Amino acid sequence: MAQPHAYDEIAMEYGGNIVFLRASLRAATLIEKMDGGFAGVLQKLQQGHTRTLRDIVLNSATDRTTALALLDTMQDENLSVIQQTLIAPAFAILTALMTPDLSTEKPTPTATTTAKAKPVAWADFYSELYQIATGWLGWTPDAAWNATIPEITNAFQGHVDMLKAIHGGGDDAEQSNTQTAEQHKAIVEAGFDPEFDREGLRALKEMSKQKTGETA
Known part of the structure; x- marks a missing residue:
């Protein structure tokens, strides 16, 4: 299964x-709050934990009633059969949320000269994105919650x-933009969660391929 672009619906x-x-901001916030955070969710996905798979689907569905x-x-x-049906889309959502696509973001003039940003908690990052969407951009709360990270x-x-x-x-604008770019760079380079299991994420990707019959 090809990794989806973060904009796409799965x-x-x-x-x-x-x-x-x-992979909306709402899904990111709800899934990160699940037991154990992203590290715990990733571990349970590797184990094929059906309740975790179910919760990821419900928390990221565009229509929760239909999903239920x-x-x-x-x-x-x-x-x-349940695992085969749910694990690939659940993995795709988790991957999109843990490795947001920031490749289109323009670097700021000072981004290469500033000190490496300190990692921040995922919850704080998502909270900042919500503030940017509703405050700076003037979006409604519903529009902010339904947007993906790259969209914001x-x-x-x-x-x-x-x-x-x-x-x-x-x-002020340059300082805010630089701060956001530094925090995003910290996500890509180090991750926020000290228990982030990058090897586990790769292992889960292989499991997802096997479930969908895709060869590496």
Whole structure:
């Protein structure tokens, strides 16, 4: 299974029905709050823990009611079939949330000269994104919660560029943009969770490939 772009909705099919999952800010916040945080969720995914798979689907579904109905139809299904159906989309969502696509973000003039940013908690990072979306960008709370991480960061970058074009740049805007870029760099280079299991993430990816019949 190819790794999806963070913007894409991920289709989960069973019994002729389809549920769409989205790596939204709401999904990120809810899944990170699950027992054990991302490290605990990753470990349980590796074990094929069905309740964890179910919770990831429900927390990331674009239509929770439809997702719940689909999951209820699977109650009498064999465990292996449930795992085969849920693990690939659940893994895709977790990967999108733990490795956000920041490749399109423009570097700031001072980004290469500042000291390495200190890692911050995932919850704090998501809280900051919500503040940026609703405060700086003026989005409604619902729009902010449904947006993906790249959608928020790219929109914020465009907003800052607009302010610079209109006002010729400003210390406050540049400082806020630089801080965000440094924090994003810290995510990619070090991760936030000290228990982040990068080897486990790779192992889960291999498991996902096997479940979907994809060869490496």
